Structure formats: structure tokens, C-alpha cells
Amino acid sequence: MREAGGRRPSLNSFIKSALSPTGNLGDSVFRLLMFAVAALMVIFVVGMILALASHSLPSLRGFGFGFLTGTEWDPPKTIFGALPFIYGTLASSLIALVISVPLSLGVAVFLVEQAPSWLARPVTFLVELLAAIPSVVYGLWGIFVLAPILREHVEPPLARWFGSLPLFRGPITGIGLLTGGVILAIMITPIISAVVRDVLAAVPNTQREAALALGATKWETTQVVLVNGAPGIAGAIILGLGRAIGETMAVTMVIGNRPEISLSLFHPSYTLASVIANEFTEATDDIYLSSLIELGLILFLVTFVVNAIARVLVWRVTRTSAAAGLAA
Secondary structure (H helix, E strand, C coil): CCCCCCCCCCHHHHHHHHHCCCCCHHHHHHHHHHHHHHHHHHHHHHHHHHHHHHHCHHHHHHHCCHHHHCCCCEHHHCECCCHHHHHHHHHHHHHHHHHHHHHHHHHHHHHHHHCCHHHHHHHHHHHHHHHHCCHHHHHHHHHHHHHHHHHHHHHHHHHHHHCCCHHHCCCCCCCCHHHHHHHHHHHHHHHHHHHHHHHHHHCCHHHHHHHHHCCCCHHHHHHHHHHHCHHHHHHHHHHHHHHHHHCCHHHHHHCECCCCCCCCCCCCECCHHHHHHHHHHHCCCHHHHHHHHHHHHHHHHHHHHHHHHHHHHHHHHHHHHHHHHHHC
């Protein structure tokens, strides 16, 4: 519902119009009901943040900022540092993006710009099906299929060719940071490609026709479309990053679960979600439990901010594309 001139009504005017006795009773009840549902979602989010923050107070008071910079995690000695988990989360997510982004862009460009309709529909269905597979299934596949492949056919050549670099040193076991990053890349590729596909489809056809009319090739026309959809593509990538940051089961099963910071991709690592899932039932002391909840608060805030940025970027490109379509 919009006011005259196309502006959205303010909160006060919205409530007044809903409670106005001169309006239609059904419309008023419907507007208030929808407002209550939307407000309930906001209350849920705020309530989760407040609950996590309140239960994290013992850890916040006991360790302060040092909790974020500490590198040792030793519950028996009441020593808690979150830096190894933050490093493992960011490193595995970055590996996933490096692998997934080119694949996702290729899939989306093919489905929107190249594939005929009889082929695009089944491929789109298969890509979306990958996003619906439970993470524990990915984890089992990672243990029994992906880890042996990396251990026997991928990591040895990397160590032989690039062993002078710190990234490719250390024991080759197939379980470690690289395996966690690869499994994450497989899991977020359907999400990124689906959003990028929608963003490219939202670009007005007039821009493609204009590029072709000027003598551009199909590849050059695709470049024009990618440039116009760049904010939305960035949003899709950040959305995939948010999924990678919060993934738990699949990563827990293949990353090694060792709280250490190492530049080697072959070494085991740990993530924020994994340590919470593994150790929450073992936390008997209040400070131990509070530290795990603070890790959850950090993970929640990071995921919330990343997804908010992604939504804003996607909304920006779709709004711009819609405005261009109306202008045309």
C-alpha cells in the first residue's frame, strides 16, 4: 500500500489507517495481521541476539576482547581463545568462494544466455536439487569419496609442484582445511548460481538487443549483461559466503577439528559452527558454556551482517533493472 505520489506510508499513518472506523474492516484486520507477523520476525531476531548476549556475559566479563585474539582453547585449564575458530571459518569459506564463484557464474551464464529452453529447465532442476541435499549426506560423501580423491590424486601433485609455498606443506591425509573448503564450494555453488541466474534474467532484453545491434558478439553481449548485473552478482556471492560461514555438519566431518592456526591447506582446522556442535554437550562449567555461546553470538552476528549486505545488493540490481524496463 502506497500513499499518493508513490511513497510508502509511515508507521503511524499505517496504524491509523488500519484502525480507522471508516475503512473496510476486512482490510484493516488483514493489514494489522500482516504487520503483527512482520513485527514478530523482528522480535525473534532481537530476542535471539539478546539471549545469546546475556548468556555470554560471564565470558565477556572474564576474557573481554582477548577472547577474540586468544589462540589457545583448553577447557580443563579454563583457557578460551576464539581466534583459531575464526581463522578456520574464514579460511574454509574463502577457499569455497575461490572454487565456487567461477563455477556458479559459468552455470548461470550458460542457463540464461546460452542454453536452449529444453536443456535449461532440467539443468536448473538438477542445480536446485543439489541445494536440497542434507549437509550430513555431503559430509558422508566427503569422508568416503572426496577425501580419498584429494589424498591420492590432488594433494600429492600440489605438494610436489608447489611445496615451496607454505600453503602446500605438511602431512597429506585428505582430512583438513582444503577438504572442508572443497565440500563447502560444492554446497554453495547451487545457491550462488540460482541467485545469479535470477539476476541475469532480470537484466532487460533491450540491453542485449542494443549490444547486438551495435555489432557485439554473443560473448561481448554477455559481458554487458554481467556488468549490469554486477551488484546482484556480488550479493549472490556474499549470500553464498553467509551459507559457508554457518555450515556445520559437512565441514565438521572433513575438516579435522583441531584448534590451531596453520597456513597449510593440508593441516586440520576448526570452525565456529563445528566447535559449538562438537563441544556443547561436554560443557559442564558455566564459563565453558558461556564461551561456546559467545562463539555462537559471533557466528550469528557475522552471518546476519553478511546476509544483510547480500540482500541489499540483490535488491539494488533488481530495482535498477525494473526501472530500466519500465523506462524502455
